[in-house]
Amino acid sequence: MKKLFTLMIAFSSLWLMSTSAAADTTKTIKIVERPGYFETRGNVFDIPAGKYKFIVKNMSGKDAGFVFNEGQNNVTTDKTSMKVILLKDGEEGSFTLNLKTGNYSYFCPIIPTPPYPLRVK
Numbered sequence: 001m002k003k004l005f006t007l008m009i010a011f012s013s014l015w016l017m018s019t020s021a022a023a024d025t026t027k028t029i030k031i032v033e034r035p036g037y038f039e040t041r042g043n044v045f046d047i048p049a050g051k052y053k054f055i056v057k058n059m060s061g062k063d064a065g066f067v068f069n070e071g072q073n074n075v076t077t078d079k080t081s082m083k084v085i086l087l088k089d090g091e092e093g094s095f096t097l098n099l100k101t102g103n104y105s106y107f108c109p110i111i112p113t114p115p116y117p118l119r120v121k
């Protein structure tokens with residue numbers, strides 16, 4: 001009986017771990033900040049709505065910032081910004097957002113970069 005109980009606990013734990021891993025549908029977008037521009041891989045301009053983890057690495061040679069805003073070409077850095085992070089050279093930061101259908105933009109307010117568009121379908 002003790003072995004049966006132990007097996008039931010083990011299978012229950014495995015089942016819970018597999019269902020929680022399957023439920024996490026967070027997608028990751030990696031962005032590298034360079035002097036005056038951002039570098040990305042893959043399609044990060046037209047993406048489906050959902051939960052996204054942004055990983056931003058500063059490789060600009062100096063301190064930099066990363067601002068993520070709702071709206072196309074939105075370069076404000078106030079309380080309406082969805083996310084603002086400051087990064088020292090070589091430092092990496094991350095944040096997670098649930099993105100709904102719409103237009104977004106990101107830029108660096110410290111090292112002048114144009115606003116980069118991100119459209120969520």
